[in-house]
Amino acid sequence: MGERILMKGNEAIGEAAIRAGCRYFFGYPITPQNEIPEYLSRRLPEVGGVFLQAESEVAAINMVYGAAGAGARVMTSSSSPGISLKQEGLSYLAGAELPCVVVNIIRGGPGLGGIQPAQSDYFQATRGGGHGDYRTPVFGPASIQEMVELVMEAFEVADRYRNPVMVVGDGILGQMMEPVVLPDPKPLDSLPAKPWATTGNQGRPPNVINSLFLDANLCSRHNEHLQEKYREICRREVRYELVDPEGAEIYFVAYGTTSRVVRSVMNRAREEGIITGLIRPITLWPFPQEPFERVVERAKAFLCVEMSAGQMVEDVRLAVNGRRPVHFYGRTGGVVPSPAEIADALRKVLEGRDPGA
Numbered sequence: 001m002g003e004r005i006l007m008k009g010n011e012a013i014g015e016a017a018i019r020a021g022c023r024y025f026f027g028y029p030i031t032p033q034n035e036i037p038e039y040l041s042r043r044l045p046e047v048g049g050v051f052l053q054a055e056s057e058v059a060a061i062n063m064v065y066g067a068a069g070a071g072a073r074v075m076t077s078s079s080s081p082g083i084s085l086k087q088e089g090l091s092y093l094a095g096a097e098l099p100c101v102v103v104n105i106i107r108g109g110p111g112l113g114g115i116q117p118a119q120s121d122y123f124q125a126t127r128g129g130g131h132g133d134y135r136t137p138v139f140g141p142a143s144i145q146e147m148v149e150l151v152m153e154a155f156e157v158a159d160r161y162r163n164p165v166m167v168v169g170d171g172i173l174g175q176m177m178e179p180v181v182l183p184d185p186k187p188l189d190s191l192p193a194k195p196w197a198t199t200g201n202q203g204r205p206p207n208v209i210n211s212l213f214l215d216a217n218l219c220s221r222h223n224e225h226l227q228e229k230y231r232e233i234c235r236r237e238v239r240y241e242l243v244d245p246e247g248a249e250i251y252f253v254a255y256g257t258t259s260r261v262v263r264s265v266m267n268r269a270r271e272e273g274i275i276t277g278l279i280r281p282i283t284l285w286p287f288p289q290e291p292f293e294r295v296v297e298r299a300k301a302f303l304c305v306e307m308s309a310g311q312m313v314e315d316v317r318l319a320v321n322g323r324r325p326v327h328f329y330g331r332t333g334g335v336v337p338s339p340a341e342i343a344d345a346l347r348k349v350l351e352g353r354d355p356g357a
Helices: 009-019 033-048 059-067 080-085 087-095 122-126 143-159 171-175 216-236 256-273 288-293 312-320 337-351
Strands: 004-008 024-027 050-053 074-079 100-106 162-171 176-183 240-243 250-253 276-281 283-285 301-306 326-330
Touching: 004 009, 009 033, 009 100, 009 171, 009 216, 024 059, 033 050, 033 171, 050 074, 059 074, 059 080, 059 087, 059 100, 074 080, 074 162, 074 301, 080 087, 080 100, 087 100, 087 162, 100 143, 100 171, 122 162, 122 283, 122 337, 143 162, 143 176, 143 216, 162 171, 162 256, 171 256, 240 288, 250 256, 250 312, 250 337, 256 301, 256 337, 276 288, 288 312, 301 337, 312 326, 326 337
Parallel strands: 024 050, 024 074, 074 100, 100 162, 250 276, 250 301, 301 326
Antiparallel strands: 004 176, 240 276
């Protein structure tokens, strides 16, 4: 591990990608993620890599397809409307089983919205976003250090399953600065072999990368193969944090920046004699079921807090499965819920009232 340094979140993402062995980046500017391509435009040439600002988000994701097909570790990044434009390409990447990492530094929406932080792309990220029956693993870091670690992990997961992987953060995580310890760079010769890549016919049968199956039965078999892969991801790749103090009856559910605001509310509530717990999904897909099973019998209620109109709360309700009340409090359009607002929502839950009313 290297020295502890102060870094902006977006720049830390870029450095983490390089240390993970990424040598190709294709993207297009949009706030609040612009420091990622800006940083990589300087750093990638220093390590023998390629940075290319594409003519559009659509072009960028298709360049990612080409580099991934040739076996490269490749990344793109954008913010909400830009990710929307990449969705067709993401479906092609998933269908062709090509690994890559896609970073979304989320801004308020819908439409052009604003440049302030939000979590309103949860549905887009966790439900595939594009066409067809495909899924992408999604990491939701809550700090710059965790962002570094999960970007590096995202490349490993992408290669392990030959699948696109998303890392989502909000504009706060992208723009804020925190101390981080950067892991040592991965030697390029230690990266996984990719015998399926289109690297030229060198005494072996030619490799074909494709997502087109005109025969319905062949397409069905390919989809069955993909679904089994997604089931394996659900079995092996779930990550979460459970804060479960003795005596907790109300459990917050939050991820990313919102979980940090919730922690301050939990600390203040404890000073008032109110003990609360926290389930923090780190993988947004696969969504963690286990922590809910561990606490649901002694929980009185769950309070899901998001910077959205209520998206992750649907997964929380599925996990709880009607066994306990699930409440929601959220702010939209780039407004970050304040500790006072969340504390008020908690008091309403404790009193049996709707926190959103």
